[in-house]
Amino acid sequence: xxxxxxxxxxxxxxxEEEIKLHGEPExxxxxxxxxxxxxxxxxxxxxxxxxKDSGDATAAEITGRFMNGAPGxxxxxxxxxxxxxxxxxxxxxxxxNGELSAEFIADLGEQSPDxxxxxxxxxxxxxxxxxxxxxxxxxxxxxxxFDTIVKKVEKLQEFKKGTYKDVEDAVKKMAEENNIxxxxxxxxxxxxxxxxxxxxxxxxxxxxxxxxxKTADSLFSFFGGGSAKIAEKLxxxxxxxxxxxxxxxxxxxGIGKVLAASVTGNEDMRNALAKSVLGEPVKKERVNxxxxxxxxxxxxxxxxxxxxxxxxxxxxxxKWDALTDAEKDAGRAVFGDKMKAESKKKAKDKGFWASxxxxxFGSLVDSKLSKLN
Amino acid sequence: MNxxxxxxxxxxxxxxxxxxxxxxxRAFLADNIKxxxxxxxxxxxxxxxxxxxxxxxxxxTQIAQIQKEGMDSLGEIEKAEGGLKDQExxxxxxxxxxx
Numbered sequence: 001x002x003x004x005x006x007x008x009x010x011x012x013x014x015x016e017e018e019i020k021l022h023g024e025p026e027x028x029x030x031x032x033x034x035x036x037x038x039x040x041x042x043x044x045x046x047x048x049x050x051x052k053d054s055g056d057a058t059a060a061e062i063t064g065r066f067m068n069g070a071p072g073x074x075x076x077x078x079x080x081x082x083x084x085x086x087x088x089x090x091x092x093x094x095x096x097n098g099e100l101s102a103e104f105i106a107d108l109g110e111q112s113p114d115x116x117x118x119x120x121x122x123x124x125x126x127x128x129x130x131x132x133x134x135x136x137x138x139x140x141x142x143x144x145x146f147d148t149i150v151k152k153v154e155k156l157q158e159f160k161k162g163t164y165k166d167v168e169d170a171v172k173k174m175a176e177e178n179n180i181x182x183x184x185x186x187x188x189x190x191x192x193x194x195x196x197x198x199x200x201x202x203x204x205x206x207x208x209x210x211x212x213x214k215t216a217d218s219l220f221s222f223f224g225g226g227s228a229k230i231a232e233k234l235x236x237x238x239x240x241x242x243x244x245x246x247x248x249x250x251x252x253x254g255i256g257k258v259l260a261a262s263v264t265g266n267e268d269m270r271n272a273l274a275k276s277v278l279g280e281p282v283k284k285e286r287v288n289x290x291x292x293x294x295x296x297x298x299x300x301x302x303x304x305x306x307x308x309x310x311x312x313x314x315x316x317x318x319k320w321d322a323l324t325d326a327e328k329d330a331g332r333a334v335f336g337d338k339m340k341a342e343s344k345k346k347a348k349d350k351g352f353w354a355s356x357x358x359x360x361f362g363s364l365v366d367s368k369l370s371k372l373n
Numbered sequence: 374m375n376x377x378x379x380x381x382x383x384x385x386x387x388x389x390x391x392x393x394x395x396x397x398x399r400a401f402l403a404d405n406i407k408x409x410x411x412x413x414x415x416x417x418x419x420x421x422x423x424x425x426x427x428x429x430x431x432x433x434t435q436i437a438q439i440q441k442e443g444m445d446s447l448g449e450i451e452k453a454e455g456g457l458k459d460q461e462x463x464x465x466x467x468x469x470x471x472x
Contacts, residue, residue: 108425111432114403115421121406127418134419152426159433167440174447244457252450259443262436274435289395299383352424353395356402359416360383366412367379 032087034079038066042136047086050140052337054082089139089146096150097132099157105131110267142344160264168263175260202272292353297343299364306372309335332369339365382408 030036037043044067051063059082062075102124109116109124119127138146158164191197261269287295297305310320313331323331340362347358382405389398402417409417 105422108422108429111425111428112399112421114399115425117403118406118418118421121403122414122418127422130415130418131422134415149423149426152430156426156430156433159437164437167437167444170444171440174444245454248450248454248457252447255443255446255450259440259447262440262443270432270436273439274432289390289398290393293387293390299380299387352420352427355423356417356420359420360386360413363379363410363413363416364383 032083032090034066034071034076034083037083037086038069043090046090046136046140047082049137050086050089051082053141086140089143090136092146092150093132093136093139096153097135099153100128100131100135102128104128107267111271145348171259172263174256175263178256197268198272202275287350287354289353292347292350292357295350296346296354296357296361297339298361299368302339302365302368302372305339306335309338310372328373332372335372336365336369378408379410379413 037047048060048063048067051059059079062071062079065071065075066079105128106119106124109119122130135146135149138149191200258273262273264270310331313320313334315323315327315331318327320328320331343358343361347354386398386401389401402421406414406417
């Protein structure tokens, strides 16, 4: 009995030592098998989508057999590559979705009044779930865009850690220790109207603090030549040592004010500052709204392209009028996919408006398909 | 949500797009978000999210640079102040020694 207790205690201590040395062991994750994928409604739909988008007809056939619960003997091996690819994607989705909390999404709402309004109407929690669903969808339907967004989200998280955080902590400490007075900034922040507030903040940064349209590189260029040069330059300009001290102090306070106002949480100020450095607008659309609209297919294109597609569509030599209802539905689905693929291709890497119109066009196609005859 | 309503919303949106006022289109989407079917809501929310990620990344990148440059500059000023004090001390010493 005593020996057992001793052994247990030894094992516990050895485990503690191991955790101390190498951290908590990672939980071993079970491999995502085709059986598990098919048993899950969302995952099987995503897997089928990935296979469909791959254009691999054989794989699509095999997936159909799995979904119907009757795979052939060699089907498992034939699908291994796709299974591994899907597992990798799902792991990435799990990882990025862990970052897309309601709090993170609400924080992003500060970037645009319209997005903020949407989050208010739907709730940050529900919106976060919608975004997570869409990320899973994007991982299989548009891996390039998925990867781009993942990288950006990771970069945003990086700003909260490491050297970026160290600099920000130093800014906060400096502001506290020097009792930086940001009275004009606080006054501007108190303005209730969003548009007016933004204007007041821009005015503060550009006119009162004097940072109008300077690049980040030249923002503090006055101080760029090293401490000896600064003293020399000010001494040349001002003459007496007292005057140089006063001038240095004035510049210190000026920079301090900007920095104190730039910390995380002061999103309005951070946006105003970034805009002043970059000039308007902070983010230029790759393709503007009207150009996007002209570039992408429209509602009228659905009707226009349907007739020639229908007339050319045949199953086993049978033309449209001779097809069964199921065959006609299959034809409509092929047409819908073709229209959506055309739109998606044209919208790729074209920015907000093109992506938005592409998304809406996809829903419009879906809503019209059953009526096409 | 029936197909007619989706089509109506899309037509109204098209009208606004044709008029060319981007902020009016954004406002229309935000004001009517709950009128769209859930799958469309999801797409709209996602596009606004992706747009906000881009904007925040631009802002955070600039702010990080401003903060770094600003702190470096403050360090330089402090060094310059230290240098001035040394000069003052040297000057006082020279005066006291009558040099």
